[in-house]
Amino acid sequence: MILKKTKKYYPSRQRLTLPTKPGVSGKPVVLSPKSKISDYCEKGTSDNLTVVFKDLGPQVLYSTLFFFEYLGPLVLYPLFYYLPLYKYFGYDDTNRTIHPVQTYAMYYWCLHYSKRILETFFVHRFSHATSPLSNVFRNCLYYWTFGAYIAYYVNHPLYTPVSETQWKIGFAFGLLCQVSNLYCHIILRNLRSPSGNGGYQIPKGFLFNIVTCANYTTEIYQWLGFNIATQTVAGYVFLVVATAIMTNWAMGKHRRLRKLFDGKEGRPKYPRRWVILPPFF
Numbered sequence: 001m002i003l004k005k006t007k008k009y010y011p012s013r014q015r016l017t018l019p020t021k022p023g024v025s026g027k028p029v030v031l032s033p034k035s036k037i038s039d040y041c042e043k044g045t046s047d048n049l050t051v052v053f054k055d056l057g058p059q060v061l062y063s064t065l066f067f068f069e070y071l072g073p074l075v076l077y078p079l080f081y082y083l084p085l086y087k088y089f090g091y092d093d094t095n096r097t098i099h100p101v102q103t104y105a106m107y108y109w110c111l112h113y114s115k116r117i118l119e120t121f122f123v124h125r126f127s128h129a130t131s132p133l134s135n136v137f138r139n140c141l142y143y144w145t146f147g148a149y150i151a152y153y154v155n156h157p158l159y160t161p162v163s164e165t166q167w168k169i170g171f172a173f174g175l176l177c178q179v180s181n182l183y184c185h186i187i188l189r190n191l192r193s194p195s196g197n198g199g200y201q202i203p204k205g206f207l208f209n210i211v212t213c214a215n216y217t218t219e220i221y222q223w224l225g226f227n228i229a230t231q232t233v234a235g236y237v238f239l240v241v242a243t244a245i246m247t248n249w250a251m252g253k254h255r256r257l258r259k260l261f262d263g264k265e266g267r268p269k270y271p272r273r274w275v276i277l278p279p280f281f
Helices: 062-082 085-089 100-122 134-154 164-189 214-230 233-260
Strands: 014-017 052-055 059-061 130-132
Touching (some): 059 062, 062 100, 062 134
Antiparallel strands (some): 059 130
């Protein structure tokens, strides 16, 4: 009905809630698009309901958001490896020596972001179909800047590699974590229906029996493996920032799951687990 009145407010841009009652704290009740208006009406007042409308702003599909934020690092990193870009930064790279670790780092990096893009389209199931358009610019700034920042130093003409044993251990550990991360995403995928429904459920199996957010745990550890192999300040800065962000997400999800599954009124009790990185959280 709102869309008929103005084409600007398409359905994914709308949020409809019930007005909060005076003196009642908490978040307002969001109307489900799968329910009827009458479902929210009190008995005897089915023809009278106040609904609060909020414009969420321009929206994009989550798959579009993820694709563009991952595409940047995937494209930028090989440019620093293959092209003579360092001459623009005042370095003579005509006779640049490319160490084996730099080559494997480039393959590892491209594998990771190719995996992320493929997961976006073939693995992930999103509870919300869209995201604000502004998130595209914010997320791209984050991923693209760090992608160029790390690529610049790992492929630098003055780069000094670690020992062969160390970079082999680092990449082997990182690859193991990448495979584990994919499996964690498949487990999470199976918790939702193809439409993205399913609500909050207790993830079980594999590393989820130990930590609440095993997907973030393996993501962090796979970047640790990359940094063990490459040893750059840029890489560790990214690791610290990414760990802080994912830890915040994980703690929020852990609190929600413990609150939802409290063992009361027939609900299962959330098992005792680490939040993200045993034994630290």
